[in-house]
Amino acid sequence: MSDVFQFMNVARDPGAKVDAAERKIVFKEIYASLATSDASEQAARCLHCGNPYCEWECPVHNFIPNWLKLVKEGKLFEAAEMSHKTNSLPEICGRVCPQDRLCEGSCTLNQGGFGAVTIGSIEKYITDEAWKAGWRPDMSNVIATGKKVAIIGAGPAGLGCADILVRNGVQPVVFDRYEEIGGLLTFGIPEFKLEKDVIARRRSMMEEMGVEFRLNTEIGKDVSFESLLADYDAVFMGMGAYKYMKGGFAGEELPGVIEALPFLINNVRQNMGTLPAGEAHQSMQGKRVVVLGGGDTAMDCNRTAIRQGAKNVICAYRRDEANMPGSKREVANAKEEGVNFLWNRQPTGIARQLDGTLVLTLVTTQLGEPDEKGRRKPVIVAGSEEAIICDHVIIAFGFQTEAAPWFEKHSIAVDEWNRTLAPQGQKFQYQTSNAKVFAGGDQVRGADLVVRAVFEGRQAAQGMLEFLGVW
Ligand code: FAD
Ligand code: SF4
Numbered sequence: 001m002s003d004v005f006q007f008m009n010v011a012r013d014p015g016a017k018v019d020a021a022e023r024k025i026v027f028k029e030i031y032a033s034l035a036t037s038d039a040s041e042q043a044a045r046c047l048h049c050g051n052p053y054c055e056w057e058c059p060v061h062n063f064i065p066n067w068l069k070l071v072k073e074g075k076l077f078e079a080a081e082m083s084h085k086t087n088s089l090p091e092i093c094g095r096v097c098p099q100d101r102l103c104e105g106s107c108t109l110n111q112g113g114f115g116a117v118t119i120g121s122i123e124k125y126i127t128d129e130a131w132k133a134g135w136r137p138d139m140s141n142v143i144a145t146g147k148k149v150a151i152i153g154a155g156p157a158g159l160g161c162a163d164i165l166v167r168n169g170v171q172p173v174v175f176d177r178y179e180e181i182g183g184l185l186t187f188g189i190p191e192f193k194l195e196k197d198v199i200a201r202r203r204s205m206m207e208e209m210g211v212e213f214r215l216n217t218e219i220g221k222d223v224s225f226e227s228l229l230a231d232y233d234a235v236f237m238g239m240g241a242y243k244y245m246k247g248g249f250a251g252e253e254l255p256g257v258i259e260a261l262p263f264l265i266n267n268v269r270q271n272m273g274t275l276p277a278g279e280a281h282q283s284m285q286g287k288r289v290v291v292l293g294g295g296d297t298a299m300d301c302n303r304t305a306i307r308q309g310a311k312n313v314i315c316a317y318r319r320d321e322a323n324m325p326g327s328k329r330e331v332a333n334a335k336e337e338g339v340n341f342l343w344n345r346q347p348t349g350i351a352r353q354l355d356g357t358l359v360l361t362l363v364t365t366q367l368g369e370p371d372e373k374g375r376r377k378p379v380i381v382a383g384s385e386e387a388i389i390c391d392h393v394i395i396a397f398g399f400q401t402e403a404a405p406w407f408e409k410h411s412i413a414v415d416e417w418n419r420t421l422a423p424q425g426q427k428f429q430y431q432t433s434n435a436k437v438f439a440g441g442d443q444v445r446g447a448d449l450v451v452r453a454v455f456e457g458r459q460a461a462q463g464m465l466e467f468l469g470v471w
Contacts, residue, residue, distance in 0.1 A: 039125040043071040045109065045117045053106035054119060059451045060087045060458070064103060064119055071122060080130035083123060084137060088163035088458060089156060089202065092185060093451045094124030095194050098296075098327035102451070131201065137167075139209055145169040147468050150232040152176075152219045155183020156450045157238030157441025159202070160457025161464075162211045168465055172211050173232070177218035179274055181206075183240055185450065187265045190300050192307065196272060225406040234436050234464050237420065238457055239404065241442040245397040247292065251350030252395065256358050258282065260297045260396035267304055285309035290360055290388055291339075292316055292347055293396030294323075299330040301394045302339040313339045314388065318346040318365050318378040346378060348385070350393055360388045399447040410434050420444050422460070428467045430460035438464050 046068040054064045063082055070079035083090040099105070099120040107116035147170045151158045154176035162172035180186045182199040203213065219225055228235050244259050246252060263282055270281040284305040291301045294317035305313045315334065317324060320343045324331060335341065345362040352358055363385055365378035401418045413421045413433040422430045422439040430438045440456030442448055465471040 039122050039129075040071055040074065042118050043068040043122055046072075047108055049108045051108070053108070054103040054117075057106040058103045059449070060093075060455045062086045062090075062103070062123070067126060068117065068119075068122065071126060076126065076130050076133060077135045079126045080135045081138060083126050084163075087123075087451075088160040088454050089185075089450070091124045091127035091198060092156075092194065092202065093454065094120045094122070094127075095198070096185075096189060097449070097451050098329065100328050128198075131205070137205065137209055139167070142167060143169050144171075145468075145470050147171070147233045147470065148173060149234045149236060149464060149468075150175065150228040151236045151238065152228075153183060153238035153240060153441070153443075154178070154181035154213060154215070155238055155240055155441060156185060156453035157240075157443070157457035157460075158183070158236065159206065160454040161236045161238060161438075161440065161461040162206060162457075163209075164458050164461035165464065166206075166210045168461075168470055170233075170465065170468065170470060173214060174211060175214045175217045175219055175223065175228075177216070177221075179216055180272070181213055181215070183238075187268055188261060188297075188300075190264060190267065190304050191271055192303065193300070196268075220405055225404070225410065229410070229436060233468055234438065236457070236460055236464065237404075237432075237437065237439040237443060238441040238453065239443045241399040241401040241447045243400040243402045243418075244395070245400055247347055247395065247397055249347055249349045251352070251358075254350055254352050254358065256352065256356065256391065257350055257393045257395065260291075260293070260301050260394055261399070263394055264297075264300060264304060267308070283308050284313075284392060286311050287391040288312055288389070289392045289394065290314045290316060290390045291394045291396055293398070294319065295325045295396065295398060296327060296330055297398065298394075298396035299326050299334050301396050302334045303337055305394070306334075306337045306339065314342060314390075315339050316342040316345040316347065316362055318344065319367060319376070320344055323367070323375065344378065346380060353389075356391075358390050358393055360390060360393055362386050362388065399442075401443055401446060410437070412437060412439075417446060419446055424456075424459060429463035430456060431463055431467065435467075438467075 046065055048065050052065050055061050067079045067082045087093055097120055103119045104116035110116035149165055149170055149172050151162055151172050151174040154174045158174055162174050165172045178187055181203045186199050217223055266282045269275045285308050287310050289305045289310045291298050302313050302315050344365045346365050348363055349361045350358055364381045366381055367376035368379035371377050403414045403418050411434050415421055420432060420439040420443050422432045422444050430440050432439050438460040440460040441453035
């Protein structure tokens with residue numbers, strides 16, 4: 001096969017008959033000249049295959065082959081400008097996106113079995129290195145419009161929204177109840193996945209661009225929603241999803257049984273030195289820990305407990321490994337670090353013994369018929385009870401959205417899952433049922449990914465710019 005690109009198109013066509021041996025030879029030839037490790041050499045591995053599936057699988061549709069080319073040519077500042085055209089937090093997505101399910105999973109080299117271009121690490125490299133070399137976002141053409149928008153929530157959605165607004169001359173004022181920006185980037189995702197100084201750097205970059213942050217300020221408590229409506233031209237809500245999902249079994253409220261997010265936040269604040277007075281550090285040092293759940297939050301709890309020096313960490317999940325919702329990379333990391341997984345196990349209760357230790361009862365499951373979302377339901381195997389004695393159980397069953405107290409009064413509608421209704425496909429995208437109010441991120445989608453929250457924040461900002469007559 002002489003035409004590599006034609007070959008790759010054929011290989012991608014599910015209907016095409018492709019000779020596996022031939023495919024290996026072609027990719028081996030390409031790979032021999034391309035396999036390398038550092039950023040510019042990795043960038044050079046991009047085949048510019050003409051079918052940028054990586055761009056389509058990337059939720060913000062980054063211009064990946066284009067910035068790879070700029071990196072290859074050593075044009076770092078141009079690469080940084082280009083990567084910010086589609087993503088407000090490229091260095092953060094580069095660190096925390098589940099690339100194996102998104103851009104890198106669809107890289108043509110990956111399809112050929114030769115390992116994807118390391119797109120995420122190059123994306124992170126571009127902003128990290130450009131910043132060090134003095135690059136700053138180009139704001140020289142921005143003309144102030146005199147309009148201002150209140151943003152509730154300094155998470156990825158709020159930051160994505162603020163980025164687009166400020167670049168279009170609209171003053172964003174971002175309110176957050178926490179002491180630092182980032183939402184779950186700061187108070188959820190642990191330091192070993194995302195260094196906190198990266199978020200601090202992003203904060204100073206955004207402040208230099210003209211974004212104003214008002215932290216330690218909770219809307220509905222410290223500042224009323226009514227005052228935002230009165231004082232600003234529009235309001236964006238990116239308040240996330242924070243209602244803990246429960247297992248519905250006995251013992252979930254016992255001492256020693258902990259919710260995932262408070263555990264992670266406590267650890268972050270211990271490391272940042274911002275633990276509130278009177279709150280002790282919740283350390284798992286020397287403890288036997290069981291984490292319940294199979295998503296990224298569960299993996300973060302596993303790996304945090306290991307780092308705190310837990311005696312042992314078991315992670316129990318009710319489906320099998322193939323059906324875990326967490327990123328494969330995170331599961332592999334947790335395994336490597338010493339977490340023991342129990343697949344197909346469902347908790348049925350927790351009891352506390354006189355000495356304070358916990359007895360967690362589990363039953364074995366097998367996968368049955370698909371549920372309404374198409375996922376096979378775990379079915380309990382009769383007579384399969386087992387008990388585990390431990391010191392702590394950490395519950396990581398995920399999060400749901402909640403309607404804020406002011407929603408009803410201001411006609412902001414939610415769906416049956418309390419997700420704020422703010423559709424994309426309407427005149428002003430991500431506008432809620434109150435014309436002056438927009439929303440995006442986990443609050444609209446339900447608990448999801450950083451990159452999707454960034455995308456929705458940016459899209460909502462575009463809807464607002466049209467609503468405000470700026471565009
Ligand atoms: P959030 O990040 O939750 O931000 C919402 C912000 O709104 C918060 O700062 C909150 O304080 C503020 N707020 C809420 N109400 C008010 C109010 N009334 N007044 C003022 N402020 C308010 N995604 C990935 O892509 N990769 C990962 O590796 C990953 N790991 C994760 C690990 C954990 C432990 C968790 C919990 C989530 C993880 N996620 C991950 C998911 C990701 O963090 C979220 O999808 C993303 O942060 C959602 O962004 P958001 O802006 O919608 O909400
Ligand atoms: Fe890949 Fe995420 Fe970057 Fe998109 S934003 S290119 S999915 S790492």
